Amino acid sequence: MKAFVADAQWEPKKGYTPTVREIARKRASIGSSVWRNPTFELKDIPTPNICDSDELLIAVKRCGICGSDSHLYETTPDGYIQFSGPVSLPQVIGHEYSGVVVKTGGKVRNFKEGDIVAVESIHWCGSCTPCRSGAFNQCENVELIGITAPGALAEFITAKERHCWSINSLRRMYSEEECFDLGALIEPVGCAYNGIFIGGGGIKPGAAVAVFGAGPIGLAAVALSRLAGANLTIAFDIHNKRLDIAKDLGADYVFNVNSLEKTGILPREKILELTDGYGAEMQIEAAGAARRTVPEMENSLAVNGKLIYLGRSAASAEVMLDILVSGANSIIGARGHSGYGIYNNIIRLLSTGRLQIKNMITSYYDFNETLTALKKSVERQDGKCMIRLG
Numbered sequence: 118m119k120a121f122v123a124d125a126q127w128e129p130k131k132g133y134t135p136t137v138r139e140i141a142r143k144r145a146s147i148g149s150s151v152w153r154n155p156t157f158e159l160k161d162i163p164t165p166n167i168c169d170s171d172e173l174l175i176a177v178k179r180c181g182i183c184g185s186d187s188h189l190y191e192t193t194p195d196g197y198i199q200f201s202g203p204v205s206l207p208q209v210i211g212h213e214y215s216g217v218v219v220k221t222g223g224k225v226r227n228f229k230e231g232d233i234v235a236v237e238s239i240h241w242c243g244s245c246t247p248c249r250s251g252a253f254n255q256c257e258n259v260e261l262i263g264i265t266a267p268g269a270l271a272e273f274i275t276a277k278e279r280h281c282w283s284i285n286s287l288r289r290m291y292s293e294e295e296c297f298d299l300g301a302l303i304e305p306v307g308c309a310y311n312g313i314f315i316g317g318g319g320i321k322p323g324a325a326v327a328v329f330g331a332g333p334i335g336l337a338a339v340a341l342s343r344l345a346g347a348n349l350t351i352a353f354d355i356h357n358k359r360l361d362i363a364k365d366l367g368a369d370y371v372f373n374v375n376s377l378e379k380t381g382i383l384p385r386e387k388i389l390e391l392t393d394g395y396g397a398e399m400q401i402e403a404a405g406a407a408r409r410t411v412p413e414m415e416n417s418l419a420v421n422g423k424l425i426y427l428g429r430s431a432a433s434a435e436v437m438l439d440i441l442v443s444g445a446n447s448i449i450g451a452r453g454h455s456g457y458g459i460y461n462n463i464i465r466l467l468s469t470g471r472l473q474i475k476n477m478i479t480s481y482y483d484f485n486e487t488l489t490a491l492k493k494s495v496e497r498q499d500g501k502c503m504i505r506l507g
């Protein structure tokens with residue numbers, strides 16, 4: 118089968134000593150400290166088959182390009198990949214996907230050939246202490262598909278039944294092609310859902326929400342906040358195209374941070390102005406630019422406000438902790454989309470048309486144009502770049 122494979126040179130940076138286990142598996146815990154000069158190629162590799170009886174074989178139909186994929190492609194001046202999470206290469210990349218079940222293992226109970234599915238990208242083990250405590254996103258033995266295990270930019274992929282979700286219910290409302298589009302968006306939307314409703318405990322109808330970063334996760338945060346009854350949703354980004362999509366998905370106000378700052382106005386001032394000085398009850402960081410965003414957020418949080426940190430970057434930022442004390446505010450980190458009914462609830466919201474996110478997709482590419490799509494994603498103009506397969 119055809120698959121889009123990433124590879125790079127294993128050259129640990131000075132000061133980073135990989136463990137024996139990291140070397141044996143060519144799995145760097147901090148990818149950006151080890152992998153250099155990445156290459157990407159669409160090539161023929163053996164078609165996977167079901168090895169365990171609890172697996173499904175899936176023909177991939179859509180796969181979205183994620184910010185983490187862009188970070189595998191982008192390098193620092195000395196050639197190291199930007200992605201700071203665990204990376205095992207060579208690897209078929211891609212993890213935001215949907216497809217059709219073409220074969221089921223003997224022990225699979227809930228799926229049959231022809232079912233359409235969306236699949237969690239966090240392959241949690243189910244037996245470690247965090248998993249058995251319900252914290253699947255913090256699994257100690259986690260494999261991240263498309264990064265540490267074979268991904269979905271391939272004609273076929275296998276997945277365990279426990280990581281798969283039927284999206285057959287979307288067929289009631291949408292064409293098969295639209296079902297695949299929406300199915301591939303559940304993974305990034307799930308990350309926003311997890312941050313806002315699971316980690317952050319949700320918002321009260323009437324609340325004000327500020328979202329920093331209007332990439333796919335920030336856009337999903339806008340749509341979900343709106344759906345949950347936010348009275349005011351404000352989005353910030355540095356790209357106007359993304360801000361237009363945010364507006365389309367329900368943001369009441371959108372601001373280009375660079376243009377604002379040119380006029381001497383800080384995002385915090387806009388938030389305070391639009392909330393009559395009270396600030397926003399929930400502030401979502403989906404930009405991965407903590408140094409720039411955290412000071413804005415902490416200075417415009419409402420009393421009992423929550424700062425939800427979803428962006429990924431290995432940076433530190435200064436926080437004026439006294440503001441947290443006097444405002445009884447909290448900072449909450451969240452990652453992933455597994456557990457807590459997240460997939461199930463998003464699928465239900467999509468199946469009734471209540472959650473409208475299709476416009477997040479701003480460009481489509483054929484499978485053989487994947488490298489072009491990856492190059493384009495680095496410009497960060499798109500909502501979501503979607504690859505069509507099969």
Ligand SMILES: [Zn+2]
Nearest residue numbers: 183184185212
């Ligand atoms: Zn992702």
Ligand SMILES: [Zn+2]
Nearest residue numbers: 242245248256
């Ligand atoms: Zn686990």
